[in-house]
Amino acid sequence: MQRVTGTGTEKAVPVMINLIVRDDVLLGEGAGSGWVEGHGPVPGDLLRQWIADNADAAVDTFVRRLYERPATGALVGMDSPAELFQGRLAEFIRLRDRVCRTPGCGAPIRHTDHVVPRCRDGPTSADNGQGLCELCNYAKEADGWTARTVPGLRHTVEITTPTGHVYTSTAERL
Numbered sequence: 001m002q003r004v005t006g007t008g009t010e011k012a013v014p015v016m017i018n019l020i021v022r023d024d025v026l027l028g029e030g031a032g033s034g035w036v037e038g039h040g041p042v043p044g045d046l047l048r049q050w051i052a053d054n055a056d057a058a059v060d061t062f063v064r065r066l067y068e069r070p071a072t073g074a075l076v077g078m079d080s081p082a083e084l085f086q087g088r089l090a091e092f093i094r095l096r097d098r099v100c101r102t103p104g105c106g107a108p109i110r111h112t113d114h115v116v117p118r119c120r121d122g123p124t125s126a127d128n129g130q131g132l133c134e135l136c137n138y139a140k141e142a143d144g145w146t147a148r149t150v151p152g153l154r155h156t157v158e159i160t161t162p163t164g165h166v167y168t169s170t171a172e173r174l
């Protein structure tokens with residue numbers, strides 16, 4: 001996905017591209033590939049060439065690098081004192097989760113949800129955030145549903161339904 005971040009008239013339009021890559025791949029010290037939002041995996045040598053080419057391109061290209069932990073494939077987290085997920089933190093969660101976190105749903109993310117709600121002192125953090133589609137978010141807000149994050153190599157949410165079924169949702173490995 002390319003998001004236009006400005007409306008430059010006389011200047012080239014800046015384009016924001018989200019790129020997730022391990023730092024050793026970015027620096028050319030390790031083998032592997034990166035992941036470009038809206039595109040998919042891109043080989044490391046192609047990424048490095050592409051970043052070098054865009055450094056002095058006519059179009060301002062802002063490449064945001066969200067570093068990945070090599071051992072676990074997890075994105076490094078962020079925290080915010082805000083009550084709502086917004087800005088980079090919301091974007092981070094959307095990139096990490098990619099699609100609605102409800103197992104088997106796979107719909108596009110519409111809401112950034114507090115796993116543990118604010119009214120129960122859930123923090124506005126990457127760990128307590130998850131991307132949900134509209135329907136799943138409303139279902140989760142209904143009576144009898146509870147959710148919490150559980151420790152794991154990657155971000156994992158445990159959901160308990162009104163009938164007592166427990167299931168978990170783990171962010172995809174990058």
Ligand SMILES: [Zn+2]
Nearest residue numbers: 100105133136
């Ligand atoms: Zn959903």
